[in-house]
Amino acid sequence: MAKTNSSFERRRDRVRRSIKKVMNGRPRLSVFRSSKQIYAQIIDDAKGHTLASASTIEKDVREGLKTGADSAAAAAIGKLIAERAKAAGVTQVVFDRGGYIYHGRVKALADAAREGGLEF
Template identity: 55%
Template sequence: MARKTRNEARLRRHFRVRKKIFGSPERPRMNVFRSSKEIYVQVIDDFRGHTLASASSIDQELRPEMIGLTNIEQAKKVGQAIAARAQKIGIKQVVFDRGGYQYIGRVKALAEAAREGGLEF
């Protein structure tokens, strides 16, 4: 029996959670993806299958601010950016989808910064 990679295990967790989480137009899903170096977040309307807002640590607007910051500090900046962009288009409440990652470190920092920025979840 072949051993599962960490990413395969994460994807299994992600799909297990996604069976229950669904983003509506009134309360879209905020999805997080993290690689070893970067972090990405999208606000998604699953009903239409559209991304309403996004932010990442490689975003053109945020990139100059990321120089010299730790990964957790970068995640906080991305969380603040997604909160501002979501509120700009009238979104105040979201469903948080941590993407199969544990709620620690960068994922937690991003979520808390988004909450402080005004998003409710």
């Protein structure tokens, strides 16, 4: 019996396939958002390692936010992931929005990461 993928999973796979064509050795900035939190990781797919990560569940980040599920929280995570990426020696990344529409929290995170110094 064939396993069926949801439309979200198909969209996520399609985005990742297109990203792999243009990566050119750059790590990817992957975003995951839930109804209550937002997470970001910089992943080196060649080695299979996470170079930097940030999320709204971290205690020091959580204290300064009203909630982990709004665009202000996403912007804070975008700035934090940019700082951590610079500390890890990463300046250029490929943005992996997953299966999410580039709008709202995902866009706020991406814009804040760009302002923090990441290039994509």
